[in-house]
Amino acid sequence: MRKAILALSALALVTASCGTKKKLAECEAKNKEIQDLLNTATVKLNTCLAEKDQLNSQIDFLKKNNSDLINNMGNMTTLTAKGAENVEKALESMKEKDLKISRLQDAITRKDSVTLALVSSMKSAVGINDPDIQVNVEKGVVFISISDKLLFKSGSYIVSENAKTVLGKVAMVIKSKPDFECMVEGHTDNVPYKSNGVLLDNWDLSVKRSTSIIRVLQELGIPSKQMIAAGRGEYIPLVENNTAENRQTNRRTRIVILPKIDQFYDMIEKEMKTLSGK
Incomplete structure (x- = not known):
């Protein structure tokens, strides 16, 4: 009987021991599961905290930008108003300059029209x-x-009588244009001039021929202040001085009829100064 009791007691202990181990294993498994969940939650928490810090930084940045934008909007309003005012002034200035350019072009056009009319009169008078x-x-x-x-x-350098007929026709046209100047240019060939004690060379001859023509024009009624004497000598040839025919071509007198340079360019200079705002 006693042996039977001991045997039952031992069996009970063994059975109890087996039950405790099973529960312990279950607890450990549960604990591991909970620990894994805790670790996962910790990682997520840290991630959320980092994202929160980043969002906070972005919020601060956006707040600052918003504040700057608000300030800039005020500045832009001021700048826009000033810009519009500057644009308006620039447009007014451009209109003024366009008007001045138009006036300058009109002046040049009038001058060209007078010149063309003069050419027509001159060709008709002298016989083209x-x-x-x-x-x-x-x-x-x-x-x-x-x-x-x-x-x-x-x-x-003595003007021939036949020349006075041609010069008379030229003088008639020049007298009709008192606002024009008449420059008489003498030109020679390159054959050396034999000095006669009065004239030294071709240059002297070209100037003397110019003044001789001017004196004839004076006699024909052209005011002295309207004329300019000029001698170019042999230095502006039309063709090479290599044949008798070419030398004949280069020996010529050129009468230049032009608006009074000082008056015309005074007008141009005045308009350009006004145009540049000086």
Whole structure:
């Protein structure tokens, strides 16, 4: 009987021990599961905290930007008003300059119209069909080129009687244009001039021929203040001085009829100064 009791007691202990181990294992498994959940929650928490810090920084940045934008909006309003005022002033200035440019162009157009009318009158008066007389326009200036064989004998600066007929026609047109100047240019070939004690060379001869023409024009009623004497010598040839025919071409007197330079350019200069705002 006693052995039976001991045996039952031992069996009970073994059974109890087995039950405790099973529960312990279950507890450990549960504890591990809970620990895993805790670790996962901790990671998520840390992530959330980091994201929160980042969001807080972004919020601070946006707040600052918002404040700056509000301030800038006020500044932009001021700048926009000033900009509009500046644009308006610029447009007014452009309109003024356009008007001045238009006035300047009108002045030049009027001058060109007068020049063209002068050319027409001159061609009609002097006889454009004469090959020894050429009338043309270069850069708004009228040029009358007369061969020296119509004006002078070789090496002479005394105007021939026949030349006075041609010069009379030229003078008639010049007298009708008191606001124009008349410059008389003498041109020679390159054959050396034999000095006669009065004239030294071709340059002297070209100037003397110019003044001789001017004196004839004076007699024909052209005011002295309206004329300019100029001698170019051999230095502005039309063709090479290599043949007798070419040298004849280069020996010429050129009468230049142009608006009074000082008056015309005073007007141009005044308009340009006004245009530039000086």
